[in-house]
Amino acid sequence: MEKIIEVKGLSRAYKLKTGLKYALDDISFDVKKGEVFGLLGPNGAGKTTTIKILTTLLLPTAGEARVLGYDVVSESHMIRNRINFVYGGERGVYGRLTAKEYMHYFCTLYKIKNKDQAALIKDLLNLVKLQDAENQKIHTYSKGMIQRLHIARCLINDPELLFLDEPTIGLDPIGAKLLRDIVRDLSSKGITIILTTHYMQEADELCDRIAFIKGGKISLIGDPDFIKQSCNHLNLYEATMSIYDIEKLKENNSFNKLEIEVIKEPYYSLNFEVNENDLEKVSAYLSTFGDILKISKRNISLEDAYIYHMKDVG
Amino acid sequence: MILINKYGFTNLSYKAIYSFQTIRLFIFFRIVDPFMHYVFFATLASSLVGSDYLKYVVIGNIAYYTCQTIMINYMNMFRMERRYGTLELNIASPTPTLLIILRKGIVPLLDGLFVFIVGLIIGAILFDITMPSGNLDILLLLIIITLFSVICFSLLFASVSLLFSNANLFLNLSMAFFQVFCGVNFSVTLLPEPLEILARMLPLTHSIEALRSIYNLENYEVYHLLGKEILIGVCYLIVSVFLVSVMEKLARKNGALLKNI
Structure with a gap:
């Protein structure tokens, strides 16, 4: 062309x-x-x-x-x-x-x-x-x-x-x-x-x-x-769950870029990245913090890619 | 017809960015303000050297005020373009920058013409500066030539405005320079010779002498002076044409077209 x-x-x-x-x-x-x-x-x-x-x-x-x-x-x-x-x-x-x-x-x-x-x-x-x-x-x-x-x-x-x-x-x-x-x-x-x-x-x-x-x-x-x-190596998940101790979850270092949104106490919507590709393992680990209603691996959006590639920009 | 076309470039330029849009502002700045200017210098001259000198000074200031009107308002149009963020849109169009600048000069030129005529009327009514009969044609010629040379000089500032977001400093210095060196309030023959040579390179100097000669306040050969004034105007026009392209290139190099105020 x-x-x-x-x-x-x-x-x-x-x-x-x-x-x-x-x-x-x-x-x-x-x-x-x-x-x-x-x-x-x-x-x-x-x-x-x-x-x-x-x-x-x-x-x-x-x-x-x-x-x-x-x-x-x-x-x-x-x-x-x-x-x-x-x-x-x-x-x-x-x-x-x-x-x-x-x-x-x-x-x-x-x-x-x-x-x-x-x-x-x-x-x-x-x-x-x-x-x-x-x-x-x-x-x-x-x-x-x-x-x-x-x-x-x-x-x-x-x-x-x-x-x-x-x-x-x-x-x-x-x-x-x-x-x-x-x-x-x-x-x-x-x-x-x-x-x-x-x-x-x-x-x-x-x-x-x-x-x-x-x-x-x-x-x-x-x-x-x-x-x-280019960001396929990122393991992004979204989950809906009831959480017993939200502070404990927040302090946990396994979750990168953890975004928590309250739906109605004690139900939360979560977005996070972890160094694990296996959904079952992630699900098992997350269930130690509460009862999972829904969890899935999230598709990489352009925004995810942008944030990843611009992460070193001040 | 082009000038009064509702959607014509000149009319829209006036409406879009010219400073004086209302009758009230026009009366104040185009009749009252010049009147006060003439009265001030007339009073000053009368108190210092006597009333015989009054007409001489008022005539000089009528031409000077015309020049000031054209120069300030011409340059101000480019300031306004920057303020509105439209300068770059104008320059990026396929119309050559020189042509845009020249066409924007029509409004201040007409404004200057109005001020010149009003000035002569104020002079006639208030200061008894009456023109000897039979000189109307040469007066009209003088007005046209003066406006031509002043607008050609003003083009320098218009082109400088492409590079500098605020060219007021240059303008104010020039206006002060004109008041001293163009024979507005006293004859340039009183200046030391090198300065007189410099004065005779400026627009307005010969026009003022010619205007005074038309009103029998000096005795110079009017056509000779007007010829020199045209020549000076042409020289500034040539320099300006060259300067516009240089300034545009420098403005693109420095990013000056994109600087807003």
């Missing part, structure tokens, strides 16, 4: 009084046409820096990045008309304008012919379900509405490649679902999407491939199943 992004040995360093600080340190990856590619990592890991470089707003200090076959440093003008981006949050809008005016403004910047602007804006505002608020000033919009407006704005130039940097941050579940549906819809139309998010379920649901990034380096890259399988 055609590579739409090629990143080789990309670095971005900032000069500090104490020396160089690497926001990105020699990362390499490719993104294929039509993929939804997730960049996941903690705050400050380098996700946004990567996106800023690929959207031509920031220059790397070393390495090479090509977007749609063009170099991001020297051929930015060839890239800009074919990509677009959304940064999460409420910035990036003119509060005094209405959504319709805001869209006209960017239509002009993206060189959309005057006669085509009205129809395009209508379609895009319909797509993000803002048609009823098109004449409302943006400063009266909720976070979710602003995010949807950003999505509409980033589709003005019918981009081949979209960068979505935490697009669902701070949204309520309905707003977040609506945005996920839009992303899925865009992906089905063949638009390549680079997505960063802190919501693992969202990444699992949307991404074809994922890269874990920490400390400016890519630590793992692959499809969600591959990433989950």
Whole structure:
């Protein structure tokens, strides 16, 4: 499949009084046409820096990045008309304008012919379900509405490649679902999407491939199943049981990452990791603390894999 | 027609980020404030060197206030872009940065035109600065040329605004520099020769001399001065065009486009 992004040995360093600080340190990856590619990592890991470089707003200090076959440093003008981006949050809008005016403004910047602007804006505002608020000033919009407006704005130039940097941050579940549906819809139309998010379920649901990034380096890259399988050695269990002495259980060192949730005294729901693969042995050991109602080995989620791979991040 | 297009770039730029949106603010900052400025300098000049000098100073300050209006508001538009987090969205668009900057200059240019005309009207009504008949065409030419050279100079600040999140320091220094070295309150011929040469490299200096000559307060060859003013404007335009691309590259290198205020 055609590579739409090629990143080789990309670095971005900032000069500090104490020396160089690497926001990105020699990362390499490719993104294929039509993929939804997730960049996941903690705050400050380098996700946004990567996106800023690929959207031509920031220059790397070393390495090479090509977007749609063009170099991001020297051929930015060839890239800009074919990509677009959304940064999460409420910035990036003119509060005094209405959504319709805001869209006209960017239509002009993206060189959309005057006669085509009205129809395009209508379609895009319909797509993000803002048609009823098109004449409302943006400063009266909720976070979710602003995010949807950003999505509409980033589709003005019918981009081949979209960068979505935490697009669902701070949204309520309905707003977040609506945005996920839009992303899925865009992906089905063949638009390549680079997505960063802190919501693992969202990444699992949307991404074809994922890269874990920490400390400016890519630590793992692959499809969600591959990433989950990388943690297959973890023995994660979930159980529901009545417990005689909860303190004794909490003090026991055999259980890693023990999460206890009270259902109704003395019934508890437990999630834990142990160094034992045999369910029967685990069950037998756990029954020394109470009566087990239900126990099972849990499937590794993307969140489990993320926590495992990011465990050394402060 | 382009300027008054409801969804035109200039109109939307004005509505989105320009400082003065209401009639009340406009009256206060575009009529009352310049009036107070002229009165202050007129009073100062009258008390120091006598009322004969009053018209000379007011004329200089009308041109100066126009320049100040354009420069401050032009640069402020980029400050507002940063504040709203929209600067990067503008720059990342396929429209060349120079063109975006130039188009954003239309609003402060029109604002400056308004201030210039209001200034001349205030001058005529309050300070009896009346223009000899038959000079209207040359006055219009002077206004156009002055606005051109000032906006070309202001482009320098607009391009600097790409790199610095707060270019107010440069702007304030420039405004103070203009007030001293452009012959606003006294003739630049009174300056030491090296400083006079420097003064004649700035926009506004020749325009102020030409304006005073039109009002018969000085006796220079007006067309000659206006020719020099155009030349200075063109020079600043060329420097600005070059500077925009340099500043954009530096801003991408330093991540300055992404710095918010």
